[in-house]
Amino acid sequence: MANPTDLTLAQLRDALKAKELTSLEATDAYLACIENAGDLNAFITVTADKARASAKASDAKLAKGEGGPLEGVSLGIKDLFCTEETLTTAGSHILDGFHPKYESTVTSQLWRDGAVCLGKLNLDEFAMGSSNETSYYGPVVNPWRANGSDAKLTPGGSSGGSSASVAAKLCAAATATDTGGSIRQPASLTGTVGVKPTYGRVSRWGIVAFASSLDQAGPLTRDVRDAAVMLKSMAGHDEKDSTSVNRPVPDYEASLGQSVKGLRIGVPKEYRIDGMPAEIETLWQSGIEWMKDAGCEIVDISLPMTKYALPVYYIVAPAEASSNLARYDGVKFGHRAKDYTDILSMYENTRAEGFGDEVKRRILIGTYVLSAGYYDAYYLRAQKVRKRIFDEFTDAFGKVDLILTPSAPSAAFELGAKMNDPVQMYLNDVFTVTANLAGLPGASVPAGLDKDGLPLGLQLLAKPFDEETMFKGMYALEQAAGFDAKPDEWWG
């Protein structure tokens, strides 16, 4: 038997069903890997005892030939999902000691289907960041390093713990969330697969809110099949989320390997940006050739509103965040300042101590753009430009079935490199943020390595609720790219 941590989630699932190994063996192997990978700082909390107990329960079911579609497989959970009685931090000091009394809908569905929780994964504070450096618990380190260098690189953000732990095989798969690119950019920077579903496909209930009209949860996995398996369990209607859409969840795994012949693939010229490494352009061209070879029709399209997507995002997201984060006041949960003279100074000191610099900056921007006198000039204008971006995609999807672009404008960069320039950091999400504003599904698939041996991803966007076509395309890309590079295990 191979090392259980070398198996993909789907392989592990099948091996468990075939009784080739037990969930406890796999879970113990993962816990050992996690213990050995402290250098990566991927986990905030490891729930070893709980993991072993649920692995044993899964083994009892598997022994009787019973169990759900994920029975016994070991997952990492981004620490933005509330988990009952298990510390949930959102990467923030302000949620110190928060042990939710309820379970998020997504995680409860994963446990319903038999999955085992290994622990909670590090992230940018409140998912605000593109490098995992804003976490109160310190940055996550990418398992990948540039050839001949031992410089520490970012695993992307905000789902940096998710991407690093999947790339370093510390879990079979992970949950993640994506508000502007926080699943797809980390996937691109770590050679993993990340899927942001259509807005409304996955319930947001029990996920710590950042920007409610943009947030959507999805899987981060080693390959496309694993993402299909995970999404099936994560998706579905939930009455507790009023934006959750009531329509059946397809069997995404069944889409894999279906012919992509005749699919129309849109290639938007505006996704060619200044300063983008030539390798990314070359890889994109390879992607176009691969899809053409698979029988797709390539269609040049134009999305001229693309350049305005990030500025729109940096009004809408901080505005929504400033409202959502008003609940952290030192009264209901988490941290409360020790020094204060009255209730106002208690709020102000609690929030000053509890939030990090990036979160404060965004709350201030959000408060400013929503304040009297500026609302129309900033917030209302941004919502109108958002509508134009949405309309542009609706028109484009009248002509094409999928859109192919690079996932991120660069490979993994060094920790610290962009922390002093917020706008440079924000540009990481230039290719991903449009899908959040328009509510579209998007995915990153690893497609190649750059000159330094670092992974690069390609992104596919699809029509709302057409994840099945997206998975078909993702599988075709994966087959053609044949990406099988792995990071050298330098940690531990």
Added chain:
Amino acid sequence: MSIDKDTVRKVARLARIAEPEERLEPLAAEISGILGWIEQLNEVDIDGVEAMASTVDMELPMREDTLQAGPTGGGQAENVTANAPKSEDNFFVVPKVVE
């Protein structure tokens, strides 16, 4: 548009975040930089365009106005206050607000 130190002070007060005096100037510079970059939105023609708050094209679902079962239901003051930094008899405890 660039914003000054006094505006940052005012916004920080609205946001209930204590920002020390020496942080106001650097924050004004940082936020002005970001707002300056955002200003490119002024190039876009938005005449007659409706503002978009949600991408989901559906009516807000309605339900009977009755107590729900489970974590969103009632009768669980203990759970609601369990994570409070300070609580007493299932009440949140805060500094005195009425003299």
